[in-house]
Amino acid sequence: MAAVVGLVLGDAWLWAAVEWTSPVYARFYVDGEFGTATVVALLVAALVKAALLWLILRTPAPGPLDRRTRVLRRLLYLAVAYSLVLWIPIGMFPDAVDVAFQLVLWTAIDVLYLLVIRWRSRMLRVVAAVIFAVELAGIADELLDELDLPEIGSGYVFGFGMMLGGVAATVITIVGQRRDGRWSRGTQIAGWLSVGDYALMIAISVLFRWDFYANPVAPVVTDVLELVSTVWIAATARELSVGGRPVGLPPARQRAVRIVVAAMVVLPIILLIHPEQTPHLTYTGGSMDCYDRPSFGDLKPTERDAVFLCRTRITADGMPPLFPDSLSDQGILGYGRALCRTKDRDEQKAILTRAGSERPAWGADPWDLVYICPEIIGATNPELLQSTKETEDAGAAYVAEENAKCRDPWPRTKGVVQATAKYFLFADGDHGYLVHDPKVEEVEKAAEQATDRLYDDNTLVGAFDSAVLVGHLEDVIDLCLTVKAFRTAPPQRIAGWDQVTEVPVVSRSGHLTVPEADGGEVGAGAPMPNLAIAGKGHYRLRAYIRMGKTGEEHLVTVFPGTSRKKLKLKP
Known part of the structure; x- marks a missing residue:
């Protein structure tokens, strides 16, 4: 009903009805009217989210609960409430408050999982404890980052490992639910669906680098996928008091579940497929986060290409960008690496002219090129490879040396x-x-x-x-x-x-x-x-x-x- 009302009132209200956010956020994704694909995606998402919300809001199964189980159910429902609504008021506080809340909540839940679930194997319980510890270490590392404190680890490999730790925690919990016997097959299927969603989103972020601002369908799909894990958490809390035998699904519901599983796996993959001539644009000339120029030494290797794309697409003080917005990310990176190998301005001008630049005669500056070819630029301009602290320390040392001459x-x-x-x-x-x-x-x-x-x-x-x-x-x-x-x-x-x-x-x-x-x-x-x-x-x-x-x-x-x-x- 809310989606229908939003459809009548306009695109922004349709977005608010389906995504459960302020209509203002719609302008972050589309500057103008929504396309047909976006409207269809929103209407389909409205139906799917309504069905998932019905599953989330089902009343808990009756039955006696001991003290630990009762506390676990309440904490799981608190996690559900956070996923649906509590993230809005908590988001008004600094990010560190949000991460600290998540760390405390999931530490308590994981400990109670170890105590409440009947694992039927001491070794399996130990494995679960180790995996839960890795998951919580990832949240703790994020909290340290928000507090500007030394992190547990850094780099692409560590971050990817922490991400896999969260997926592994879900998998081991589902295994424990199956061995326990209290949870139905439908709850376990919801859990495996949430694992598939994690895997899909990891593939999207790592392999495809999906740009949310370039394709408004992307956040709609991922929002629906994230709700599946909430369904699993709610179902886990609801069935905590069920007896020792798993409850099977009726044949009709089993077929419906298979259809939903197939749709959720196949449709997002289809959305990832674009025509070959469609450029992938991570940033445009108006992207606000492109106005900062981080020092090369402060960046991780995986972040440098993005900064170069920012610097070459930015429009500042009425100056046209180095490369046009119509050129894809890979095209810009390719031309950029070719510019690194040039010997003079004339060669740079020829390359920029082929790329369609509006200012080919200006050439490219080494402080922009250093992000994609540090081994070349650093050989002649080693100071460009420094971090902010190294630059400050070098400046302080230079001033001290000059003062000593007087x-x-x-x-x-x-x-x-x-x-x-x-x-x-x-x-x-x-x-x-x-x-x-x-x-x-x-x-x-x-x-x-x-x-x-x-x-x-x-x-x-x-x-x-x-x-x-x-x-x-x-x-x-x-x-x-x-x-x-x-x-x-x-x-x-x-x-x-x-x-x-x-x-x-x-x-x-x-x-x-x-x-x-x-x-x-x-x-x-x-x-x-x-x-x-x-x-x-x-x-x-x-x-x-x-x-x-x-x-x-x-x-x-x-x-x-x-x-x-x-x-x-x-x-």
């Missing part, structure tokens, strides 16, 4: 506060660096005015209110900077310096400092002190500049002073 030009004249570090400028040229009050509201305006005044004369120092911009003699990308704050004016000591200039500066908040790089590309390579040691008020800033053995060297001294004059002390 020396205090006045080592015997100690300031109240002082620091020496390498100051990094923009690689393509920069006016200089600021000494400013970063906490005033109009700090940017003051910096602009100071920049304008930098070129009023040849002193290389521009000052305005709470900002002073100090320029540089040569066209450099970094320089050695020492800053010192004094309570009174220090000696001038202009000998050995190329230029010395003194200007006024105001601290309105009690702060004067130099910007730090702090993970960026521009700024001081070490923490800079607050030079306004007397608090709010007027100060004098004296800038010393020269070319030394380590390159360009700067010394900035700050001390209280009310003079508003700009003094050119040297030359």
